[in-house]
Amino acid sequence: MLLVGVSTCRSQQLEVVSKDAVQEIIKDTKYVLVLFFYDMETCPWCVAAEKELLKVNTMPDLYDHAILIIKCEDPGTAVKYGVTTVPQVVYFRDGVPALFEVPQNAREIRTMDVEIFVEEAQQVAIKTLDDDSFEHLTQAATGATTGDWLIIFYRPSCDSHLSAVEGAGIKLRHKMNVAKINLDGSPRLEKRFKIKDCPTTYFFRLGRMYHYFSEDPDQYRVHQLISFVSTWYKNVKAESVPIEPTAFDALTEGIADYLKDLMHGPNRGKFLLGLGFILGIVSLVLAIVAATCPCRRKEVKLE
Known part of the structure; x- marks a missing residue:
């Protein structure tokens, strides 16, 4: 069974940490378990979850750092880390959060489930x-x-x-x-x-x-x-699965995006005027070339 470190002196409650303090703790502490809860007086499941987390065994020498267990009541911080119902536990490893989900059809957070989860989650998976x-x-x-x-x-x-x-x-x-x-x-x-x-x-x-x-x-x-x-x-x-674009694909797409930006940009009128002028010149050149082409249809003599 996994044993995690909190402290050698047990208290009857986890430390309540403000949203600003939570961010600092997550940043500076290698392993942090955070219990997100609302008012303990109106949330009996939160009270039960805290009691279960307080029973998590301690043995700091198993890992390079002990695991700090705290609780936070701030809804904004809870939402930031994907918590949609309480009580809920999020485990941070070097700042990377992992949501511990209470087993389906149950609301209890049990000590044994948390210990198994922490053991599985020592290394970041993503x-x-x-x-x-x-x-x-x-x-x-x-x-x-x-x-x-x-x-x-x-x-x-x-x-x-x-x-x-x-x-x-x-x-x-x-x-x-x-x-x-x-x-x-x-x-x-x-x-x-x-x-x-x-x-x-x-x-x-x-x-x-x-x-x-x-x-x-x-x-x-x-x-x-x-x-x-x-x-x-x-x-x-x-x-x-879309195929990875080639260098030519990227070039043609870049040109298309550039022209699209010009078409919808503030200088759209000037762009269309210039484009019309260029097309007119090209059409004139093609007409002149066609008119002056020395090519003639070969006459076929019948003998």
């Missing part, structure tokens, strides 16, 4: 991909020999679901790859996959991809992500 590494590592369009991939495309402004994807990745660690792509640093992938919504998640399998729909924010739950990549993806239309 990989980071970008324009340069995506195709090389996934081979999504060229054979898919590296296995299946669950990938979330996101921006820092819509990254609250990363904790749920990481939580799913921990459970799927030996079955498939789980990764994230920051669209702000991967413009080519954003164009290639025509990403419009943030976040957007795809499951890549055997050269095909399946869109994980998440119109309801609550759908980004650990068990739902696992269910999707296990069986539910079969109910979604399979799409072909």
